[in-house]
Amino acid sequence: MKPLFRTTAITLAGLSVAAPAFAQDLTFWSWRGEDRAVYEDIIKDFEAANPGITIKFETFEATNYNTILSTALAGNSGPDIIQVRAYGGLETVASAGYLLPLSTENVPALAGFPEAALKAETLRADGVTYAVPFASQTQFILFNKDLFDQLGLSEPNTWDEMLANAEALKAAGFFPFANGTGTAWQAETIATAIVAGVIGPEFYADLLAEKVDFTDPRYVAGLDALKEISAYFPDGFTGLDYAASQQIFTAGLAGMFAGGSYEVANFLSQNPDLNLGLMAAPGRTAEDPKLVGLYFDGGYAGNAATQHPEAVVAFLNYLASPEFGQKFANGLGNVSPIPGVVFENERLQRVAELNQSAVPYIMATNFRFAEPTGSVLLQAEVQRMMAGQVDAAGAAQAVTTGIANWYAPFQK
Numbered sequence: 001m002k003p004l005f006r007t008t009a010i011t012l013a014g015l016s017v018a019a020p021a022f023a024q025d026l027t028f029w030s031w032r033g034e035d036r037a038v039y040e041d042i043i044k045d046f047e048a049a050n051p052g053i054t055i056k057f058e059t060f061e062a063t064n065y066n067t068i069l070s071t072a073l074a075g076n077s078g079p080d081i082i083q084v085r086a087y088g089g090l091e092t093v094a095s096a097g098y099l100l101p102l103s104t105e106n107v108p109a110l111a112g113f114p115e116a117a118l119k120a121e122t123l124r125a126d127g128v129t130y131a132v133p134f135a136s137q138t139q140f141i142l143f144n145k146d147l148f149d150q151l152g153l154s155e156p157n158t159w160d161e162m163l164a165n166a167e168a169l170k171a172a173g174f175f176p177f178a179n180g181t182g183t184a185w186q187a188e189t190i191a192t193a194i195v196a197g198v199i200g201p202e203f204y205a206d207l208l209a210e211k212v213d214f215t216d217p218r219y220v221a222g223l224d225a226l227k228e229i230s231a232y233f234p235d236g237f238t239g240l241d242y243a244a245s246q247q248i249f250t251a252g253l254a255g256m257f258a259g260g261s262y263e264v265a266n267f268l269s270q271n272p273d274l275n276l277g278l279m280a281a282p283g284r285t286a287e288d289p290k291l292v293g294l295y296f297d298g299g300y301a302g303n304a305a306t307q308h309p310e311a312v313v314a315f316l317n318y319l320a321s322p323e324f325g326q327k328f329a330n331g332l333g334n335v336s337p338i339p340g341v342v343f344e345n346e347r348l349q350r351v352a353e354l355n356q357s358a359v360p361y362i363m364a365t366n367f368r369f370a371e372p373t374g375s376v377l378l379q380a381e382v383q384r385m386m387a388g389q390v391d392a393a394g395a396a397q398a399v400t401t402g403i404a405n406w407y408a409p410f411q412k
Helices: 006-014 033-049 062-074 088-094 108-112 115-120 145-150 159-171 184-193 201-208 217-232 242-250 263-270 309-319 322-332 346-354 362-366 374-386 392-403
Strands: 024-030 053-059 081-084 132-144 175-177 254-260 276-279 292-302 358-360
Touching: 024 033, 024 309, 033 053, 033 322, 053 309, 062 088, 081 088, 081 309, 088 292, 115 132, 115 292, 132 145, 132 184, 132 263, 132 309, 132 322, 132 346, 145 276, 159 175, 159 217, 159 254, 175 217, 184 217, 184 242, 184 254, 184 292, 184 374, 201 217, 201 358, 201 362, 217 374, 217 392, 242 254, 242 263, 254 263, 263 276, 263 346, 276 346, 292 309, 292 362, 309 322, 358 362, 362 374, 374 392
Parallel strands: 024 053, 024 081, 175 254, 292 358
Antiparallel strands: 081 292, 132 254, 132 276, 132 292
């Protein structure tokens, strides 16, 4: 792709979304290598309906994707179509002028998207949406139903019941949890997926209302609970990376895995016979709500320097359509925010049910807008806590102090 001046983007609102008649080759970058087969099938469908447009799908390792993308865009190159992050991750590329502005004029289907989904792909500084949201993601606990049935276990309604389940799995020779913290972002995942119920919805409401910070006793208690349950992680879990954790679970060696809705299709592709259940993290008592963490994962954007703006907008319109949303949900087992999508898969139906009792996946949704991000801070502090280098209160203080460098409410 050869660059054009970014001012090309200004005229896009008036362009037709119909595909141009002449041949155009587009590139499409993503960090979701495990989803390649589904995306390539979806692209084939689009190409068949839009003769003259071809799309090459390329993927990069997730932890390096942002750097690779930013470097390419800064050099006035990069892909024509970009899978972008949400929230603060979007702002990094959108604020630099690298993305095509979107609206209901050039992508009419955006009018029907949930407000929260659009907010995740909207730049705070100008109020403009720069990407078509592609999925909500939910952080919860996945469990092996067959192992639970074999041992007579049921979904826990309290924290003590979850500990008892973990003890029963351990006594039977299984890993209670397959998780490790060797991959940094997994340390953030478990801090919501396992202990959101212990922390409780009131803390998150107070945090968003700028009444408290992460040193609040409710959040510290959640980190303490996370440390407590790590006794049921595999030996050497502080060095266990994400891929190895996945393999332990899909091989049937562990009863539970704290992860996200994005795991479901991948786990079942690795082991189609896995009898997979999904559950929310319990609170201390049966009266406490079971909670999951919810966020919007990212979106599809157009490169403002593309030579083929009409073709890019045509594809973005397809990515906003119910036809795409249904294929996306069915093929990848993710919850699409596109109106009209029917969740045929029983596990997607279960995710949608769990989402009715959700708190924000808070570092992603609210604390990735400047450096150091809340995610980076929490990941590092959970790793340190698991290694015995800091206690829960110290970890919470370090997170709060780090965010206070740029977040005024924590500077009080």
